[in-house]
Amino acid sequence: MRTPIMAGNWKMYKTVTQTIEYFDKFLPLVENVQSREIVICPPYLSLSAALQKTQDTSIRIGAQNLHQVKEGAYTGEVSAPMLKETGVEFVIIGHSERRQHFCETDQFILEKTRAALASGLLPIVCVGEHLDQRENGQTDAVLTEQFAHGCGGLTPEEFSQVVLAYEPVWAIGTGRTATPEIAQDAHLHLRNLVANHYGQQIADATRILYGGSVKPDNIKGLMAQPDIDGGLVGGAS
Ligand code: PGA
Secondary structure, eight states, X not given: OOOOEEEEEOOSOOOHHHHHHHHHHHHHHHTTOOSSEEEEEOOGGXXXXXXXXXXXXXXXXXXXXXXXXXXXXOTTOOBHHXXXXXXXXXXXXXXXXXXXXXXXXXXXXXXXXXXXXXXXOEEEEEEXXXXXXXXXXXXXXXXXXXXXXXXXXXXXXXXXXXXXXXXXXXXXXXXXXXXXXXXXXXXXXXXXXXXXXXXXXXXXXXXXXXXXXXXXXXXXXXXXXXXXXXXXXXXXX
């Protein structure tokens, strides 16, 4: 009942020209895919080109970040209304690279999620533990904390628009994927958190994506898990 999402996070890769070349090759490959939503998240500058190339397709385009304020003196930033006007539908929020390199906190993530929703964008909110946290048995506690502070303050109506992404930091770009069982445990924990906060009905409808070294040879095993509803794919996308 949950339509899976396969999302590509291009990070800071691909110029506009490379984006156009990519879609020329990619579109014929996914022409007949109907059983899942495909979301591609290129860098800001390539969003227009991506939107143009995909306009008569079911592929949806997302941004990788946004600023939480509508407009103002925030040099270098891009706001939710600006993204919305271009035709972007999704936005990744709270990716661990942004938490790490741009000091994003759960409070920021909550504000960004609210800003996205207020403009009609669908947020893909990322959570995930570091290696030392996993080794110390803190995974569930970290996810609980990130969820509570990053998403727990939304109304049920707001939260029902949110897509969650479990992205263990130790698996991102490392070639080290979580096993399907490890990922399933974390996804189930997240779904239970959603149920406790927002009720079982919303929990059952929430899509939770797995991200971290997803590749053609490991996606099947991950997707076979009951609580994994898609992938957020970096390098392989
Ligand atoms: P990866 O990145 O697939 O390259 O590990 C995933 C992500 O950062 O979203």
